[in-house]
Amino acid sequence: MTTTHSLINQLIQLQELVVANMQKKVSQPNARLEELTKSITSLSADLPQQIKSHFNRLLQKHPEAIVPVANELCTGCGMGLTKSMVQAVHKAEGLSRCPNCARFLYYPDQLIARERVSRSYGEAKKTGIGRFTAPELMMVDLKGATGEEVLGEICARMEQEGFVEDKDHLLDLALQREAIISTAVDNGLAFPHVRGVEGGGLSMVVGIHKKGVKFGGPGRTLTRIFFFVVIPTATSAFYLRLISGLSKTFRDKEVSESLLACSSEDELWKALIKATRKSFK
Known part of the structure; x- marks a missing residue:
């Protein structure tokens, strides 16, 4: 049975492939992207249908369908999250969604804080x-x-x-x-x-x-x-x-x-x- 952690990692990897595909299209309009498209199809094939459908709907609106929580905020839309939701995301006992933008949420092991x-x-x-x-x-x-x-x-x-x-x-x-x-x-x-x-x-x-x-x-x-x-x-x-x-x-x-x-x-x-x-x- 797929664990929440492995499912989150799969969604993050899939998102990276989708964004890489977008990037190649804007930086190299004539690039051949067959292998990248094949990888996206392969990685998304075994996702639960409900999760896959929601993930794809989100990607039609935003480049990010799964985003990290930082400082008790959804980094996708900036909405403040309750402590109980942050704890739920941290425990990763199930997939959590932002109540405002509906993006999937995850708790990163480490964030790089940009300062200055x-x-x-x-x-x-x-x-x-x-x-x-x-x-x-x-x-x-x-x-x-x-x-x-x-x-x-x-x-x-x-x-x-x-x-x-x-x-x-x-x-x-x-x-x-x-x-x-x-x-x-x-x-x-x-x-x-x-x-x-x-x-x-x-x-x-x-x-x-x-x-x-x-x-x-x-x-x-x-x-x-x-x-x-x-x-x-x-x-x-x-x-x-x-x-x-x-x-x-x-x-x-x-x-x-x-x-x-x-x-x-x-x-x-x-x-x-x-x-x-x-x-x-």
Whole structure:
């Protein structure tokens, strides 16, 4: 008999596949997605029919059908939960749903709390791409020889700048996501990310690897520009629009070369702002 914990894990994995499918469609409109679609069908095949139907109905409205509880809140809609409901979610004796948005709820083993929002974004209202990143999240000289090493450098910068508490845990989550399907796309771009990072807003590191590194398996060109994003549940829908805008902007070789030509993080910040001025108002 399926336990609640295994059912929750199955729903989370299924959701990751569905979102990965959405991401590939917006970042690579012509990508072949047969294997991903087959995995989604296979993983959902043995779900109880009532749960499967509700899960699919939720995904038609939101990118997230199952969300973590954080600080006694449903991270999907922000509604406060009663202590008894939080305890029920924690015990996982049965699947719980948010009474407001009807999403399935789970209690994560560990959350990465993003801090220092005011220091990063300042008191003044930010516009454009500056709403989602900051000068200190520019990395102009990534040195890793492998994709994992590059992601490790990026996660270390996020911890160093106070955006996450545990770089190793963040790296583990990013690698788990890459194992589903590579976030590398054409033109030497990649959009590695971790979703469900509660405690702050959507945040993005922009990293440049001058030589390029293999990041998407055999046959793919070397990846040279990394857009690494940590995504709270509440901003998951916008994340898809963000990568769509970035992908369209940097498919232009001249525009992507403007980032690769930067020799300092200050230059990279200015080049990013200039390149995305029309894409992100």
